[in-house]
Amino acid sequence: MTRTLLALALALAPAALALACTATNEAHCNFRGGDEFCASAHGERRFCSVCVAEFDGCADAAPDAGCLPEGSSSASAVTTDDPSAASTAPSSDATGEATSGTSSAEASSSSSATTGEGSSSTTASSETATSSTSSDSDTAGPSCGDDMAEGQESCDGDDLKGMTCAQITPWSGGALACADDCMSFDVTGCCLGEGSDCLLTPNKCCGMLTCVVNTCG
Numbered sequence: 001m002t003r004t005l006l007a008l009a010l011a012l013a014p015a016a017l018a019l020a021c022t023a024t025n026e027a028h029c030n031f032r033g034g035d036e037f038c039a040s041a042h043g044e045r046r047f048c049s050v051c052v053a054e055f056d057g058c059a060d061a062a063p064d065a066g067c068l069p070e071g072s073s074s075a076s077a078v079t080t081d082d083p084s085a086a087s088t089a090p091s092s093d094a095t096g097e098a099t100s101g102t103s104s105a106e107a108s109s110s111s112s113a114t115t116g117e118g119s120s121s122t123t124a125s126s127e128t129a130t131s132s133t134s135s136d137s138d139t140a141g142p143s144c145g146d147d148m149a150e151g152q153e154s155c156d157g158d159d160l161k162g163m164t165c166a167q168i169t170p171w172s173g174g175a176l177a178c179a180d181d182c183m184s185f186d187v188t189g190c191c192l193g194e195g196s197d198c199l200l201t202p203n204k205c206c207g208m209l210t211c212v213v214n215t216c217g
Helices: 003-021 035-042 083-088 105-137
Strands: 090-092 096-099
Touching: none
Parallel strands: none
Antiparallel strands: 090 096
């Protein structure tokens, strides 16, 4: 009889111990709104699982059917492997309230719009730069060497502005030229013409002329 009672006591001991150690955790998400509580209080850990103790039972992945909280079904569980579900699943903002994410289609549309605006701006900038370059070319200042005496240039190539040796030197003959910088005249080709006084205005007589009795002739 004693042995029978002892065997019965040993058989009931595990069940009694389990009942003695079991206590309801009222802070668990299973008793505080399930997934909605997790999304609001723990952000990315938005799935309530009765198989998880830490973080008030909130997990970052949908639980198996056997770990769903009371009142939930496996159909309501959202897996993180579904891109569309992940993009629209609620997330927590700075205030702790659940907010809805932006779908991939909306993000793609926004990206395309932004790219279009960037291309338009680039084209406009390019056209503006081209217009500015053309304008600068049209309003460019004098250019030495184009045979056109302009602006501050004294002369340019063959354009001497009508000047001759006689107008700027004491020598009436020869050929006046323009200096390389277009800012002065080259008088090395100027000489004394026929009948010039070669004593008072010393220089070589032009061409085959010679200085005889102080006169080029």
